[in-house]
Amino acid sequence: MKFCSECGSTSSLKIPLEDNRERVICDECGYIQYENPKIVVGTLCTYENKILLCKRAIEPRYGFWTLPAGFLELNESTREGATRETIEESGAEIIISKLYAIFDLPFCNQVHMFYLAHLQKPSLCPGHESLEARLFEINQIPWSELSFASVKKTLDIFVGCGKETSTAVYNEVLEKKNIASN
Ligand SMILES: [Zn+2]
CATH class of the missing domain: 2.20.70.10 (Ubiquitin Ligase Nedd4; Chain: W;)
Structure with missing residues (x-):
């Protein structure tokens, strides 16, 4: 009721x-x-050839690695939200470059948006939502321990198709069967 x-x-x-x-x-x-979808905003941050991942200290997917991301707040732009979530979860100083990928998840009423960003320096200080924040070489990405399908897909396209060379924003509708990344 x-x-x-x-x-x-x-x-x-x-x-x-x-x-x-x-x-x-x-x-x-x-x-x-009225009920409407929620927006999740995050970043794919690089430092030299490494990618920033955070190990989740909260459910769902406790202990799995994720790109820093979280729910957009009221009175906040998506770019501001992505920056805030990255700082909260990793302590990283970043500069966002551009919007990279948008995923529609109609089965759970969410939209996930990831921006590309650069770390200003490699010092990290994970917040209470992260067990750990770490820079991974591309060949060390823990593919079997990633938290969400949208995170895995964003890393997939970044690693697989020329990193930042494409100007188009990637877009895909993710189905429920893809929710677990492994
Ligand atoms: Zn009433």
């Missing part, structure tokens, strides 16, 4: 007038609770 965020009364799934899909609508005050 859902409750109205405005008045606390019970809400039900109904199709509002002039709409075409079910929404959570308050039985008392009629408030409509």
Whole structure:
């Protein structure tokens, strides 16, 4: 059972007038609770020929390696969010260069966006969401210990197709079966 965020009364799934899909609508005050996908923003940071990865200290995928990323906050641009998440998870000083990849994950109502960035210096200081932050040579990337399909795919295309040479932003719809990266 859902409750109205405005008045606390019970809400039900109904199709509002002039709409075409079910929404959570308050039985008392009629408030409509619209739900929309969440945006995850992150970075693929390089320093010389190395790539920054963080080992997750939180669920889901505790102990697996990830590109630094997290949910976009209110009143924040995607570029700001990606920078903030990278600092929070790795302590890295970075400069973002460009948007690199966008993944649609309609099965879990998320959009993942990754920017390319450069580390200013190789000193790292992982925050509480990371067990470890480390720079990996490309041939040392822990492919079997990556956290999410979008992370694996971003690294795949970066390693596989000429790194930054392509100007187009990569885009793919990821299906549920791809969620585990190994
Ligand atoms: Zn209400």
